[in-house]
Amino acid sequence: MEPNLGLGGSLEGSLTGAQSPANPWHQEDWNGTRWLDDSTLEKKIVLGGGASYRLKAFMLSCSAKIGWVQNQLALADVVNTDASNGDGSAEPIWEPSGYSGLIGELTLGVRYSFKP
Secondary structure, eight states, X not given: OOOSEEEEEEEEEEEXXXXXXXXXXXTSOOOSOOOSOSSSOEEEEEXXXXXXXXXXXXXXXXXXXXXXXXXXXXXEOOSOXXXXXXXXXXXXXXXXXXXXXXXXXXXXXXXXXXXX
């Protein structure tokens, strides 16, 4: 017999530097791979938890996350206008900013299963 109640939890931490899929070298010539060597990094920690309950053919679920972000990534204009993507326009990049604050998420769900 399947249990009617499910519980779960998570803890996530991340460090993120400047990034852009359309502008990977950030207006600089490629000089080798660099990893987390920016002067400022986005730092994030998130704690999450969730529960689900099976009630006959229905599955009811609830999950929540709460965390803190320091130096949140923000879209920044290109400083060096000589560098472009080939069509005359320079692509912006995501860079750590001076903003820090709480982050959160709440998800409620209902699922119905059809049994053959």
